[in-house]
Amino acid sequence: MKVRQIIYAAKFEGSPKESDFKIVDEDLGDQLKENEFFYEAIYISCDPYVRLLSDSYIVGKTTIPGYQLAKVLESKNPKFPSDSILVMNVGWRTGGKSDGSDVWYDRTDIPKNVPMSAGVGIFAMTGLTAYYGVNYVLKPKAGDTILVSGSAGAVGTVVGQLAKGMGCRVIGSCGSMEKIKFVKSVGFDDAFNYKTESVAEGLKRLAPKGVDLYFDNVGGSFSSAVLESMNKGGRVACCGAVSSYNSKVPAQAPVIQGTMALNSLSLQGFNIFDDIPAYADEIYVALKQWAGEGKLKQHEYLTSGFESLPSTFIGMLRGKNFGKTIVNM
The missing domain is CATH 3.40.50.720 (NAD(P)-binding Rossmann-like Domain)
Structure with a gap:
């Protein structure tokens, strides 16, 4: 399986530039080990924390971090069979091979009345963060x-x-x-x-x-x-x-x-990594109910194409987006 990823090509100095990113190819082979699966990206999220964490990136090596909604193509992992729809913390990649350790959430059950892109919006980091901050903090x-x-x-x-x-x-x-x-x-x-x-x-x-x-x-x-x-x-x-x-x-x-x-x-x-995981399942149940009742809608700024990720990300940091910033593969 051949995939592409976007790496940190040059240190961000102030606002990121498109030249700070580079697309590289990766060949994962065609074989899966026990409990592994191949996946492909459907939607990739663009988030401000990518800029915040950049001091920890290694120029020329680090894959730009981020999460995506992915579809399982082939699997030897009984927990994530083929056609599963998953939220994965794997960075800016068109696809990959996983043993399941980088799966955040299973979203195979996204309600039919909600766009699938909600898998990286109201039903992922965005919605969980908002709900936790409102209901558990405020x-x-x-x-x-x-x-x-x-x-x-x-x-x-x-x-x-x-x-x-x-x-x-x-x-x-x-x-x-x-x-x-x-x-x-x-x-x-x-x-x-x-x-x-x-x-x-x-x-x-x-x-x-x-x-x-x-x-x-x-x-x-x-x-x-x-x-x-x-x-x-x-x-x-x-x-x-x-x-x-x-x-x-x-x-x-x-x-x-x-x-x-x-x-x-x-x-x-509070943050998504330390405070919210223990409440993620119950929050998702609540968010699905809100969405099903029409009280919560997915509002998004959607662009298309893996190559557009850097420009979309830069535009978001400059306030170009209205709602959740997402790139459709």
Whole structure:
């Protein structure tokens, strides 16, 4: 079996460039050992954490990390027979050989009323992250006001739908009027443009009674400013800090401890690798129910072709995407 992979060809300096990536061929042979299987990629996910982890990559060797929805072609593994549909943490590859150790989730049972691409969206890292942050960290109650930063992105769009379905007032922050219209179309009550309006101005206008919950995808000085508008006892779910991923120097932000103490705020970080696995199965059951009832939809920015992965990834980091960024093989 011959496959292609994309490797880390040059160190990222600030925003990645297409020349930082290289496509290489790999021949896996035609033989399977016991418990191995061949698979091919159907959809590959593009995620900001790929940029965040780049200091650990080896130039010329590391396959760009990431996960994909894959179909099993041939198998000697009874747990993953032929035609299984799996979420696999194997990087940017057109296919490969596996013993099952890099399988995250079996998604052979994706509901018929949901697009298969949801296997790398609402039914994978994106949906699991959003659901965990909302239900296990923020724990909203009806009537709470929640702010979602990066609200037009993959996780943000899911958070907005979940919080709205739980009776919250949901507001977002976006970088354009076009994205504000988009998030309102997926269920947000309103949003402000952080490029034309300060955090204080936007929240005073949209949340005059203050913010109870904050789902933080961007970090930096933006998020520090949000804390000033939070109500006493407010809770923050720290999911990411995309505003600083391309920075060559550490992001500078005001000291937050005074505000945290004065208003009895709680801030909790979490990630897909350490915190969510123990809850993955029960979260998936809940997400399928939400999707089946039409309360949760897959919103995606979809491109086609393995070769388009680098440009699609770069575009996502620059805010080109609306919803989950996915490449269709």
